[in-house]
Amino acid sequence: MTVCPEDAIIAGDMENPETEISGTISGQEVQARKPEKGTEPNLFYVEGDESSITPESTDRGEHYMWSDAPNQVETRGAAREDFDLERAAQSLAESDVSLSNSDRSMIEPKADGGERPGRKEGCGCDSCDCDEGSDRVASDGGARSGTSADVGSSRTERAYELLQTEAKRVYDVAENHRTSWGWEVYSYTWTKSISAGVFLLPVLLMLTGLIEPSLDLIGASATVSAAFLGLTGVLLILDLDRPGRFHWVLLRPNWKSWLVRGAYIITAYGGYLGLVVVGWLLGVDAVVHPTSLVAGGALAAATAVYTAFLFSQSKGRDLWQSPAMPLHMFVQAVVAGAAATALMGLIGIGTFVGPSRLLLAAGLVVHLALIGSEILTPHQTEDAEEAAARIVRGEFSTAFWIGGIALGIAVPLILIAISGTGPVVAAAGIAALAGLFAFEYCWITAPQTISLA
Template structure:
């Protein structure tokens, strides 16, 4: 039996075989009124509470304070996070109200709250009637590395998606210099992505365990293999084109296998871009990430930053005219589409209070400046205005798009982690 069961003098904790109807715990479950934490997640928890109280089972039920009854906070989580609204004794409505005819109006009262209640001191509600005495204090695991990695892998995957589509469907004339410059840039960003992922691990050596002993149900392992395979096939394609460009390999041979290679590279480039949506979707405790629009949003973000990087490269390498025409349409249109998807995600109803609180934390709480001024204004509105009103400022538009996307991703990644999960 667990140690907590053994040492409990009141026999208040039971453990046993739930599948055995004759066991003590099974008999207790059949007669007592029990509940579990977050049954809506569908995870099938095996920890049951007899007469469990919502205040103790739901982390967001009680207001967050700077300290607990018998403990101090030692982590970032909830130190300056979004606080649940409390009902103050006095409000801006608490004044003499009159109708147009001059008849006095009764001051509105909160639904379910008795007049002049609950307990008040000097006209203020006693806010500490329910306070957290102690709770598990979790560190925030993901910081700036993950938002940066979302941007860098979007660039790498997006560049090769565009190169593959151009080769597969003849969208633009293939140019070796363009391919080598863009492909090399994508490989550099893929290298940065790998470094960020390894750095973000608490023990970097575990990266090899993910590859050598994968858990195929997890998108961590699936994503790792997608990225490794993409790097291998895209790198091989780049080497083949480089060999033909420098007359090391027969140009006719490389040209003949180019369509085949592009069809192989494209699905892995697409996977690199959108697999994070499924990875975040497996984080059952972070409901805001479980958004059906997220794969499409990642795809539009990739088109946005990849086409922008293509534009930046055109200052150093002369691109075909038809490619320039595609980029001039793709860059602003992908920004507009991503902006619409971003707002569409906010219009959806939130399935849980955790998702609602995380969204409010991102848009109106600690990360509101990252979201509105960084992600929306700097990453979307300003580039569109620059492209429409002042076309020569295109390099500036590309730069602010990249910076703005990082701010958006930072708010998107960090906000749900600031909401208590236990």
């Protein structure tokens, strides 16, 4: 297959040792993007370096090689963030990328006309003493205090030179790939939480003996759950590039994908809810038998948490790799379910008001603690740290603090503390649902604003 007449791009079967691409990969130094993710990359850069494949390593200027840069690169039209050259150089220096260049002399010119030490003569390694105890380089090209002014050119200095003089962004596709998962996804995670929680909570209350098993209660909960599950399915189909082929997910499944597994979980849950509603209408008491309730509770819990594993398969989005996400998805379902059952109290199902109040308060406290652990604590990678920063103090800070925290957590807790009456608990539930939607928007959208290419 010919994809580039000049062979700047080579495509082929990497499993076949006779192909040109296999020979290129085995015979030359190549680098892959984020190999630590273990994603079996299928794109390799010959003699690549960090400044050419990591988006954060180059400045986002006003102009590209052939055009003006779009004003929505990474910031949706807001002012561009200043490029932190020192931070980029330090990140590059700490990577395992080779920064050696045998053609450079001991002393090299700096941008300000002075001289900067080069790498040691004949040194092509990345881990010898010339890389130890390095000086940090200031933005004016001068050296900050280090262990010794006589130490040869450090990795940080070499990285600084590469980024300052050799790496220049000439094209950017970030604005075209910013939100692969848009409003349909954070809306569907919200409706799915309601669907799972509004059925799961009555089941748990009945199984634990906190409320008496009731065919009418379980039937009403199943009806509300089925309605939100149907809306979830519509949103899932809308999110597909080819909605008309949505049935292929079930008929041509890729069992390694949690999208497929989730589709089967939702289908099974929907079928169960349908049976419960029919049984309720026919007065079949077996619907509230403990075995039936356990099966329904398991399907509801699986529906609530499977999305966490779907997000974790998106290895390029570091903030979604939190090990606490399955628990957080379950807690969000508890919050959504408590809010929904509290609202059901307004239509005469007063049995839910007291338990909903307690479960909503407990769920919100745990939800806040998990937000703190996933967003407000230090992260292991720069991409995760940057995504969290954009939520807490960047583009998404208003939705996060006002919507997700103030309206979604503080207001409901205050209302619950003030009164336990049906209308007040229902108002707390409405605020909690609105805040949960705001949080889902921030959590799902912010990591996608980090450039991958």
